[in-house]
Amino acid sequence: MLKFKVIFEFINGRTKELKFEATSKKEVISHITKYERFISNEKELVHINLNNVVQFMITEEK
Numbered sequence: 001m002l003k004f005k006v007i008f009e010f011i012n013g014r015t016k017e018l019k020f021e022a023t024s025k026k027e028v029i030s031h032i033t034k035y036e037r038f039i040s041n042e043k044e045l046v047h048i049n050l051n052n053v054v055q056f057m058i059t060e061e062k
Contacts, residue, residue, distance in 0.1 A: 003061040004028055009054045018046060025058050032056070 001021040006028065008016045022028050032048065 005059050005061055006032070006056055007059075008048060008056045010052050011054055012052075016046075016048070019061070025060070028058050 001023060003019065003021055004025070006018050006020075008018075010016070020028075022031070033050070
């Protein structure tokens with residue numbers, strides 16, 4: 001499993017950073033767009049409404 005960091009930028013200018021584990025960036029994107037929510041490494045359930053997201057960036061942590 002690889003560690004990823006996802007930063008969401010919302011319409012109102014706020015950002016939300018989440019860290020979690022997945023096997024690839026493709027899995028991360030698929031999970032976000034399919035379910036609109038996921039569980040981060042901190043074990044918190046976070047709901048992301050994609051209608052309010054301007055953009056998101058995925059980076060792999062070393």
